[in-house]
Amino acid sequence: MNADPQxxxxxxxxxxxxxxxxxxxxxxGCRFSAGYPITPSTEVVERxxxxxxxxxxxxxxxxxxxxxxxAVLGAVWGGAKAVTxxxxxxxxxxxxxxxLAAITEVxxxxxxxxxxxxxxxxxxxxxxxxxxxxxxxxxxxxxxxALCPNSPQECFDLTLQAFNLAxxxxxxxxxxxxxxxxxxxxxxxxxAAEQIHVTxxxxxxxxxxxxxxxxxxxxxxxxxxxxxGDGYRFHVTGLTHDERGYPAMNALAQDKMVKRQFAxxxxxxxxxxxxxxxxxxxxxVVVVSFGITSRIAERAIQLAREKGxxxxxxxxxxxxxxxxxxxxxxxxxxKAFVVPELNMGQMVLEVERVAAGRCRTVPVxxxxxxxxxxxxxxxxxxxxxx
Amino acid sequence: xxxLRENPVNEYLRLERMPSIWCPGCGIGTTxxxxxxxxxxxxxxxxxxAIVSGIGCTGRVAGYLRLDSFHTTHGRAIPFATGxxxxxxxxxxxxxxxxxxxxxxxxxxxIHAARRNADLLVVCVNNFTYGMTGGQVxxxxxxxxxxxxxxxxxxxxxFNLPNLTDSCGAVYVARxxxxxxxxxxxxxxxxxxxxxxxxxxxxxxxxxLYLRRNRLGEGLDEMKFYKEKSVVKNGADTREVGxxxxxxxxxxxxxxxxxxxxxxxxxxxxxxxxGPKYVPYTAPGKQSRA
Amino acid sequence: xxxxxPTKKERKFSGIVVINHANCKGCAFCVxxxxxxxxxxxxxxxxxxxxxxxxxKPELCNGCDMCGLFCPDFAIFGYREKLEQAA
Numbered sequence: 001m002n003a004d005p006q007x008x009x010x011x012x013x014x015x016x017x018x019x020x021x022x023x024x025x026x027x028x029g030c031r032f033s034a035g036y037p038i039t040p041s042t043e044v045v046e047r048x049x050x051x052x053x054x055x056x057x058x059x060x061x062x063x064x065x066x067x068x069x070x071a072v073l074g075a076v077w078g079g080a081k082a083v084t085x086x087x088x089x090x091x092x093x094x095x096x097x098x099x100l101a102a103i104t105e106v107x108x109x110x111x112x113x114x115x116x117x118x119x120x121x122x123x124x125x126x127x128x129x130x131x132x133x134x135x136x137x138x139x140x141x142x143x144x145x146a147l148c149p150n151s152p153q154e155c156f157d158l159t160l161q162a163f164n165l166a167x168x169x170x171x172x173x174x175x176x177x178x179x180x181x182x183x184x185x186x187x188x189x190x191x192a193a194e195q196i197h198v199t200x201x202x203x204x205x206x207x208x209x210x211x212x213x214x215x216x217x218x219x220x221x222x223x224x225x226x227x228x229g230d231g232y233r234f235h236v237t238g239l240t241h242d243e244r245g246y247p248a249m250n251a252l253a254q255d256k257m258v259k260r261q262f263a264x265x266x267x268x269x270x271x272x273x274x275x276x277x278x279x280x281x282x283x284x285v286v287v288v289s290f291g292i293t294s295r296i297a298e299r300a301i302q303l304a305r306e307k308g309x310x311x312x313x314x315x316x317x318x319x320x321x322x323x324x325x326x327x328x329x330x331x332x333x334x335k336a337f338v339v340p341e342l343n344m345g346q347m348v349l350e351v352e353r354v355a356a357g358r359c360r361t362v363p364v365x366x367x368x369x370x371x372x373x374x375x376x377x378x379x380x381x382x383x384x385x386x
Numbered sequence: 387x388x389x390l391r392e393n394p395v396n397e398y399l400r401l402e403r404m405p406s407i408w409c410p411g412c413g414i415g416t417t418x419x420x421x422x423x424x425x426x427x428x429x430x431x432x433x434x435x436a437i438v439s440g441i442g443c444t445g446r447v448a449g450y451l452r453l454d455s456f457h458t459t460h461g462r463a464i465p466f467a468t469g470x471x472x473x474x475x476x477x478x479x480x481x482x483x484x485x486x487x488x489x490x491x492x493x494x495x496x497i498h499a500a501r502r503n504a505d506l507l508v509v510c511v512n513n514f515t516y517g518m519t520g521g522q523v524x525x526x527x528x529x530x531x532x533x534x535x536x537x538x539x540x541x542x543x544x545f546n547l548p549n550l551t552d553s554c555g556a557v558y559v560a561r562x563x564x565x566x567x568x569x570x571x572x573x574x575x576x577x578x579x580x581x582x583x584x585x586x587x588x589x590x591x592x593x594x595l596y597l598r599r600n601r602l603g604e605g606l607d608e609m610k611f612y613k614e615k616s617v618v619k620n621g622a623d624t625r626e627v628g629x630x631x632x633x634x635x636x637x638x639x640x641x642x643x644x645x646x647x648x649x650x651x652x653x654x655x656x657x658x659x660x661g662p663k664y665v666p667y668t669a670p671g672k673q674s675r676a
Numbered sequence: 677x678x679x680x681x682p683t684k685k686e687r688k689f690s691g692i693v694v695i696n697h698a699n700c701k702g703c704a705f706c707v708x709x710x711x712x713x714x715x716x717x718x719x720x721x722x723x724x725x726x727x728x729x730x731x732x733k734p735e736l737c738n739g740c741d742m743c744g745l746f747c748p749d750f751a752i753f754g755y756r757e758k759l760e761q762a763a
Contacts, residue, residue, distance in 0.1 A: 006665070032469070032472065032473050034465075034469060053664055053665065054660065054663055055665055056666065056667055056668060057667065058667045060468075060472065060648075062465060062468075063465075063494055063495065063498040066461075066462060066494075067462065067464075067465035067468075067494075067495055067498075070466045070469070071468055071469030072469060073458075073466060073469065074456075074467060074468065074469030074470035074471075074473065075469040075470065075472065076473075077454075077470055077473075078471070078472075078473030078474030078670070079474050079669075079670030080473035080474075080670065082469070082473070096459055097459065097462070227474065227670060228436045228454035228470060228474060228477055229433060229436070229454065229476055230433065231433040233432075233433070233453055233455075234454055234455075235400070235448070235449060235455045235456075236455070236456050236457065237448075237449065237456075237457035238457065238458065238459055239457065246400070246403060246449065247449060247457075390692075390694055391694065393694065393696070393750060393753045394753065395744070395750050395753065396750070399750060404699055404750070405698070405699040405701070405749055405751075406749060408748060409701070410701035410702055410726065411701075411705075411748075412703075413748060414748065415747070415748025415749055416705065416745075416746055416747070416748045419744070419745055419746070419747060419748070419750065420745065423745065565709075567746055571745070604703075605703050606703060606704050606705060609705060609708065
């Protein structure tokens with residue numbers, strides 16, 4: 001279905017990444033947000049606080065991230081599309097509820113504008129150090145989707161897509177940007193509402209007596225949704241549960257539940273994974289990067305090409321699920337992957353694992369606080385080619 | 387001879403999950419019974435009553451009631467319920483949880499929800515312990531009670547929950563014990579009809595842990611103790627209803643007042659500030675069913 | 677002069693108590709708090725080993741359902757039935 005025109009700020013804008021995320025959420029039909037201030041993400045909720053009352057949304061600043069991260073789940077079960085936003089320390093606090101969202105299969109969006117860590121770290125300076133946390137931050141086994149915008153335009157586009165993916169797969173979706181993308185101001189083009197596709201919540205049409213809240217439906221692995229107040233008298237628990245949603249605390253139920261939730265993402269990986277490849281065919285080295293680092297990498301690749309290197313780029317748009325198939329294929333053809341990231345080596349671990357020794361994997365780590373110098377990445381590329 | 391009737395409480399229960407996990411002599415089930423009576427009396431559309439629990443023995447209440455029910459994380463039932471209610475104002479949202487869940491890990495959310503007068507009824511079953519995990523000390527455990535993490539006796543000042551919630555601005559505050567079944571049902575009924583942050587503390591026995599470890603007898607002994615030691619003081623000053631170990635228990639309806647709810651305050655501010663540009667939030671309609 | 681015998685109050689209602697043996701956990705709240713002390717615990721056990729209640733003195737039961745209100749396991753309830761009027 002199309003976006004609700006009431007929320008769509010159609011036109012050309014000059015926005016920073018944080019503000020573009022807010023507009024993406026509004027365009028997606030999000031009308032509830034719970035927030036807590038934390039640099040460098042606060043602008044997202046500030047804009048939602050200001051825009052929501054003009055488009056029929058509700059925003060409340062809660063007392064902490066623990067409250068905000070579960071209030072959005074309550075709002076989803078109440079029937080709204082909901083988002084909350086944070087950065088490193090808040091992301092850590094939200095982990096319990098990201099896990100709850102995963103096990104109860106709630107379509108919700110969490111945005112993390114990453115900053116230097118660990119702990120209080122560098123509140124106003126960038127890093128990409130939460131990437132493994134995005135995948136494994138909550139305890140236990142679960143899978144979710146994480147998107148990495150590298151520009152304010154992508155902040156709009158990918159936040160919108162995050163909502164759509166959440167509804168499609170009944171899964172929490174993370175939007176992982178960094179402080180530079182969040183605070184950089186660029187042109188953002190917001191299309192007309194009729195040109196924006198919004199995935200509606202997949203409410204069930206079954207009668208309450210026939211409906212199972214955690215049963216895969218319609219030949220897919222994704223159960224249908226309900227909301228409170230419609231007579232379904234359903235139960236949602238964070239305990240391991242059966243298809244009715246009732247606690248079922250035994251190994252058999254655990255096996256069944258976890259594996260279906262895994263399969264839901266794994267078997268749909270081809271439809272979920274997004275990436276951008278440039279000049280990979282015939283390349284000796286492929287630079288694998290994401291977020292702001294991918295923009296530095298573009299310059300680095302230019303510099304390396306000037307020195308004669310045959311370099312391509314592979315940009316992760318979804319960091320999770322990780323594009324295993326694509327990286328595995330490339331690993332058979334290239335001499336090396338060069339993986340610059342604003343962390344001490346996180347996504348590079350995935351690249352290395354998937355490459356399985358078929359080619360070299362060269363990390364270009366950075367403790368954070370600023371972006372890489374393009375020359376550093378270019379040197380790594382040239383070194384890898386040797 | 388007439389045909390035997392079915393227990394009228396059955397329509398509220400997920401019968402397929404009975405009997406409950408609660409111990410013999412546990413008071414939680416009694417409070418739930420009173421709750422179902424209050425719902426029957428109220429004649430509310432049960433499709434629109436949602437119940438949210440935290441973690442713990444009392445947290446299991448959500449699983450046994452045949453309503454839209456949510457068994458959330460430890461201490462976080464209140465913010466979940468706040469989000470649920472804000473997104474779907476047509477619902478009547480009840481939070482049903484225990485003393486540890488609501489006043490320890492959930493303490494921050496308790497005071498803020500009361501402060502902002504979130505439109506929730508919070509039922510706090512206070513058995514002075516974390517029962518599910520084996521009987522640890524909570525912020526309401528009196529000195530010098532033995533608990534598994536205070537093996538030599540508790541030594542901290544305790545919360546006076548009616549005073550805590552009253553001082554944060556709750557519009558309805560009552561305390562009863564599990565013995566006061568009629569009064570509990572009446573209080574719950576009154577509270578369900580009100581709007582704003584309503585708090586009912588119900589003192590209940592935990593025979594397996596609190597009572598046994600402190601050699602206080604069985605659940606029934608504790609119920610008789612409540613009958614003997616409780617003093618009804620409706621309208622009492624909540625500063626004076628603190629509980630001392632094995633001393634009198636002041637029960638009653640202490641606070642019943644009105645003030646704008648969270649939603650009312652929010653809507654008023656926004657419509658005052660934005661005038662005709664304000665677009666109020668609309669509750670999601672009933673999902674279409676084939 | 678003899679005094680007239682006191683009028684015997686006719687009972688219009690009889691109380692009935694329905695007990696779910698299987699779910700009872702023998703806590704005895706109902707026995708203790710029945711206002712007319714009409715209930716007692718059985719000597720026998722249910723399948724879980726608890727002693728459920730039984731209506732020891734049916735003539736004292738007026739179907740007030742206090743037992744039902746107290747029961748933590750929803751295993752008992754009481755109600756009133758109008759007695760057949762004697763001709």
